[in-house]
Amino acid sequence: MTTISKPADVPAQRDQGKSSGTLLEVRDLHVEFHTRDGVVKAVNGVNYSVSAGETLAVLGESGSGKSVTAQAIMGILDMPPAKIPQGEILFRGQDMLKMSGEQRRKIRGAKIAMIFQDALSSLNPVLSVGYQLGEMFRVHQGLSKKAAKAKSVELMDRVKIPAASKRVDDYPHQFSGGMRQRIMIAMALALEPDLIIADEPTTALDVTVQAQVMDLLADLQREFNMGLILITHDLGVVADVADKIAVMYAGRIVEHAPVHELYKNPAHPYTRGLLDSIPRLDQKGQELYAIKGLPPNLLNTPPGCAFNPRCPKAQDVCRTEVPPLHTVADGRGSACHFWEETING
Amino acid sequence: MPDTETSVHTQAPVDAADVVSVELKTDKPRSLWGDAWRDLRRNPIFYISAVLILFLVVISLWPSLLTSTSPYACDITKSKQGPAAGHPFGFNTQGCDVYARTVYGARASVVVGVCTTLLAAVFGCLMGGLAGFFGGWWDSILSRVGDIFFGIPILLGGIVFLSVIKGGSIFTVVLLMAILGWPQIARIARGSVITAKQQDYVQAARALGASTSRMLLRHITPNALAPVIVVATIALGTYVSLEATLSFLGVGLKPPTVSWGIDISTAATDVRNAPHMLLYPAGALSITVLAFIMLGDAVRDALDPKLR
Amino acid sequence: MGRYVIRRLLQMVPVFIGTTFLIFVMVYAIGDPIAAMFGDRTPDPATAAAIRESLHLNDPLWSQYLQYMAGIFQGDFGTSFNGTPVVELMGNAFPNTIQLTLVAFAIELVVGLTLGVIAGLRRGRLVDTGVLIFTLLVISIPTFVTGYVLQYFIGVKLGWAAPAVSIDVTLDQLLLPGIVLAGVSLAYVSRLTRTSIAENLRSDYIRTATAKGLPRRRVVTVHLMRNSLIPVVTFLGTDIGGLMAGAVVTERIFNIQGVGYQLYQGILRQNSPTVVGFVTILVVVFLAANLLVDLLYAVLDPRIRYA
Numbered sequence: 029m030t031t032i033s034k035p036a037d038v039p040a041q042r043d044q045g046k047s048s049g050t051l052l053e054v055r056d057l058h059v060e061f062h063t064r065d066g067v068v069k070a071v072n073g074v075n076y077s078v079s080a081g082e083t084l085a086v087l088g089e090s091g092s093g094k095s096v097t098a099q100a101i102m103g104i105l106d107m108p109p110a111k112i113p114q115g116e117i118l119f120r121g122q123d124m125l126k127m128s129g130e131q132r133r134k135i136r137g138a139k140i141a142m143i144f145q146d147a148l149s150s151l152n153p154v155l156s157v158g159y160q161l162g163e164m165f166r167v168h169q170g171l172s173k174k175a176a177k178a179k180s181v182e183l184m185d186r187v188k189i190p191a192a193s194k195r196v197d198d199y200p201h202q203f204s205g206g207m208r209q210r211i212m213i214a215m216a217l218a219l220e221p222d223l224i225i226a227d228e229p230t231t232a233l234d235v236t237v238q239a240q241v242m243d244l245l246a247d248l249q250r251e252f253n254m255g256l257i258l259i260t261h262d263l264g265v266v267a268d269v270a271d272k273i274a275v276m277y278a279g280r281i282v283e284h285a286p287v288h289e290l291y292k293n294p295a296h297p298y299t300r301g302l303l304d305s306i307p308r309l310d311q312k313g314q315e316l317y318a319i320k321g322l323p324p325n326l327l328n329t330p331p332g333c334a335f336n337p338r339c340p341k342a343q344d345v346c347r348t349e350v351p352p353l354h355t356v357a358d359g360r361g362s363a364c365h366f367w368e369e370t371i372n373g
Numbered sequence: 374m375p376d377t378e379t380s381v382h383t384q385a386p387v388d389a390a391d392v393v394s395v396e397l398k399t400d401k402p403r404s405l406w407g408d409a410w411r412d413l414r415r416n417p418i419f420y421i422s423a424v425l426i427l428f429l430v431v432i433s434l435w436p437s438l439l440t441s442t443s444p445y446a447c448d449i450t451k452s453k454q455g456p457a458a459g460h461p462f463g464f465n466t467q468g469c470d471v472y473a474r475t476v477y478g479a480r481a482s483v484v485v486g487v488c489t490t491l492l493a494a495v496f497g498c499l500m501g502g503l504a505g506f507f508g509g510w511w512d513s514i515l516s517r518v519g520d521i522f523f524g525i526p527i528l529l530g531g532i533v534f535l536s537v538i539k540g541g542s543i544f545t546v547v548l549l550m551a552i553l554g555w556p557q558i559a560r561i562a563r564g565s566v567i568t569a570k571q572q573d574y575v576q577a578a579r580a581l582g583a584s585t586s587r588m589l590l591r592h593i594t595p596n597a598l599a600p601v602i603v604v605a606t607i608a609l610g611t612y613v614s615l616e617a618t619l620s621f622l623g624v625g626l627k628p629p630t631v632s633w634g635i636d637i638s639t640a641a642t643d644v645r646n647a648p649h650m651l652l653y654p655a656g657a658l659s660i661t662v663l664a665f666i667m668l669g670d671a672v673r674d675a676l677d678p679k680l681r
Numbered sequence: 682m683g684r685y686v687i688r689r690l691l692q693m694v695p696v697f698i699g700t701t702f703l704i705f706v707m708v709y710a711i712g713d714p715i716a717a718m719f720g721d722r723t724p725d726p727a728t729a730a731a732i733r734e735s736l737h738l739n740d741p742l743w744s745q746y747l748q749y750m751a752g753i754f755q756g757d758f759g760t761s762f763n764g765t766p767v768v769e770l771m772g773n774a775f776p777n778t779i780q781l782t783l784v785a786f787a788i789e790l791v792v793g794l795t796l797g798v799i800a801g802l803r804r805g806r807l808v809d810t811g812v813l814i815f816t817l818l819v820i821s822i823p824t825f826v827t828g829y830v831l832q833y834f835i836g837v838k839l840g841w842a843a844p845a846v847s848i849d850v851t852l853d854q855l856l857l858p859g860i861v862l863a864g865v866s867l868a869y870v871s872r873l874t875r876t877s878i879a880e881n882l883r884s885d886y887i888r889t890a891t892a893k894g895l896p897r898r899r900v901v902t903v904h905l906m907r908n909s910l911i912p913v914v915t916f917l918g919t920d921i922g923g924l925m926a927g928a929v930v931t932e933r934i935f936n937i938q939g940v941g942y943q944l945y946q947g948i949l950r951q952n953s954p955t956v957v958g959f960v961t962i963l964v965v966v967f968l969a970a971n972l973l974v975d976l977l978y979a980v981l982d983p984r985i986r987y988a
Binding site: 521522524525530533536537610614617621637638641648651655658662666 | 823960
């Protein structure tokens with residue numbers, strides 16, 4: 029077992045992780061964007077790790093830095109404007125940030141693959157899906173066009189696309205939303221990578237299709253024993269598939285925990301707020317809880333804990349001091365000054 | 374377990390005030406136009422072109438501000454002579470003051486450019502807007518009519534038409550260019566009206582029973598206007614250039630109208646021994662076209678957030 | 682695909698009729714061809730009437746138009762007022778203009794696309810700014826000014842290229858006129874390409890292509906180019922007609938005996954059959970180019986093909 033997140037000042041435990049099958053470890057990652065309006069610090073010291081066969085859910089609102097972290101791992105951030113001033117991204121113990129562009133390219137798609145939210149815009153509209161799938165084999169394995177196409181049909185079968193051999197030459201716009209997302213998944217699976225990062229893979233889909241796509245993803249993950257980083261803002265999706273959860277707010281991890289512990293007993297007021305705002309059948313008729321206020325603003329982030337203006341428990345210390353990530357239990361942490369009170373009710 | 378009260382803050386000292394979301398930039402809601410205006414004011418190209426255009430408009434209204442010499446006061450004995458005291462640009466073939474003619478030439482270019490653009494834009498918006506808004510048969514017929522005029526390149530149509538009617542007044546040149554130029558605007562207007570019509574809030578307004586005229590005025594026009602303004606501003610520059618080309622070919626404006634195109638045409642034969650006669654009007658013409666195209670560029674950059 | 686082509690062809694028919702009729706009306710109805718034939722002299726009324734009759738000028742306009750179009754479809758563009766068949770004039774003029782246009786088109790394509798792609802890929806860098814300023818200047822300086830200036834400096838002063846084109850047009854002589862003719866279009870192509878490349882570069886599918894671990898070169902050539910070139914192809918197609926019209930100016934500067942030259946002579950002498958004939962052909966070329974673009978569009982973009 030590995031811990032998913034720890035403060036930057038305790039490096040001692042890290043090396044244990046590597047030997048026990050840690051695939052990916054993000055250490056004290058910082059990402060900033062240099063824009064005309066100034067430097068936007070999108071990620072501020074994120075730590076997490078994933079092992080083979082494990083699912084880590086990264087939870088947060090838009091702008092929390094969860095997608096930026098994922099893109100930094102993939103190495104697909106546009107630099108500039110993005111910059112990584114600090115941090116390490118270890119893949120099987122090797123820091124990818126120190127690798128050459130060519131080394132990183134060979135990892136992308138083959139070892140670490142990514143599934144994007146909007147399959148329609150994420151697939152090239154003018155190339156057939158067969159071509160786009162086959163490209164993986166042709167580029168990474170040097171297969172011929174014909175062999176690659178045969179592999180593409182196989183892949184499409186695998187993600188349960190009906191009549192795959194007939195549809196392999198169709199274009200993305202000819203598929204339904206759910207089928208397109210299956211193609212995205214097929215593309216990510218093509219080379220049987222060690223790790224898949226799924227960025228809101230079901231957000232753009234109908235609810236019924238969401239469940240099918242999520243089940244498919246979970247099945248395939250089990251089958252190939254892959255690590256999965258599931259980025260989402262939907263707590264409902266997380267509960268069924270994730271092993272552990274990292275909650276992000278304003279570019280930091282505010283809480284991380286094994287999934288059941290987090291649901292049972294959140295140790296951060298933000299997590300608690302998120303959980304309370306899920307509609308529940310046993311609370312029918314009652315008014316739904318909502319976290320007041322808006323996500324932190326680019327030009328005006330509050331000092332101290334970034335969550336303090338929206339936090340029901342905020343005290344003076346929250347407005348002045350950034351809370352460190354306190355260890356709540358083994359493999360569990362919370363960046364709240366008052367985590368003990370929070371966890372107890 | 375660390376106690377909240379006594380825990381030492383060993384995390385990297387990151388100033389929380391800098392932790393910001395990428396998506397939300399300011400507190401105030403911003404409109405397309407407000408945004409565009411804010412963007413324009415930061416763009417040095419906008420200021421350069423605006424100052425140039427202001428200057429051009431002023432001298433085409435009051436050319437006497439810059440010169441006291443008449444563009445028609447010519448002294449044939451000074452034909453093709455270079456710069457002299459009081460005549461900084463020298464003299465042309467007829468011995469007229471090149472400086473005065475260059476100053477007075479601005480009027481034709483500015484008037485033709487502005488009038489053609491206004492005419493083509495108004496008519497083009499009307500036709501394109503109707504086609505886009507009503508769709509169906511309206512669209513088919515208006516689009517085909519537009520295609521017919523679009524099928525004749527302005528320069529070609531201008532040559533044929535102007536030579537036949539033996540025109541040469543500013544009015545005929547403007548009319549001709551607007552007749553052949555409107556489909557360009559109409560196509561843009563049609564496209565953006567169709568896009569605006571499909572926007573959710575416009576659909577909502579329709580569902581709430583907004584009248585057709587209200588939909589057009591309140592919801593569609595403000596959103597469809599931006600691309601039209603961009604294209605029209607850039608087109609203005611090309612109209613100025615076209616007028617000069619037609620005049621250069623001898624079918625556009627005719628003397629006694631002072632036009633850079635005519636002056637360049639007469640100077641062209643002597644470009645080897647008296648290049649100054651060509652250079653000054655040509656430079657003035659180029660700067661004028663440049664000013665309008667730069668303005669169009671700046672406006673486009675401001676109004677098209679996709680490319681920011 | 683077949684239905685798409687047929688629909689396009691059908692749409693072209695009214696446009697072709699409308700455009701040619703418009704030109705016909707401009708020349709025959711608004712102008713007076715007989716007066717033009719005699720120039721400054723006043724024709725003898727009896728002679729004028731006889732000519733009118735022989736040229737069917739007394740028939741209603743639509744009838745004249747129909748007769749004219751019927752002739753065109755049999756390859757007969759009428760006879761110029763000085764007795765030469767218009768087709769013969771065309772036979773002499775078009776090869777020159779087509780060569781000039783092809784040279785210009787090739788320059789526009791190669792230089793315009795290259796500049797646009799480089800600038801688009803390096804948006805905001807020095808190269809990009811350079812290309813933007815260069816194209817801005819090229820667009821702003823009218824063709825006839827560039828023509829004379831380049832002719833004077835490169836042709837006369839430096840002697841690097843022929844300042845004028847001889848009767849037997851050779852390709853190397855057409856290089857300078859080709860550059861002049863291509864200038865403005867080239868600038869537009871670069872800008873359009875730049876915008877399109879820069880926009881597509883930010884698209885989700887390019888992010889996907891990168892995330893797939895494709896080499897940068899492949900991302901650009903296979904994924905980025907094809908999508909980015911769709912709007913550029915549209916422009917290039919419509920621009921063929923524009924180039925042939927622009928040849929009127931270029932041919933005059935460099936003294937090329939092409940379509941522009943004939944058209945210009947026809948206009949000066951008010952030789953209506955020549956003018957209508959040449960303009961009709963140019964319009965047909967323009968429309969054909971537009972059709973070609975539509976078809977190419979469908980080849981490039983499956984979303985249109987299967988619509």
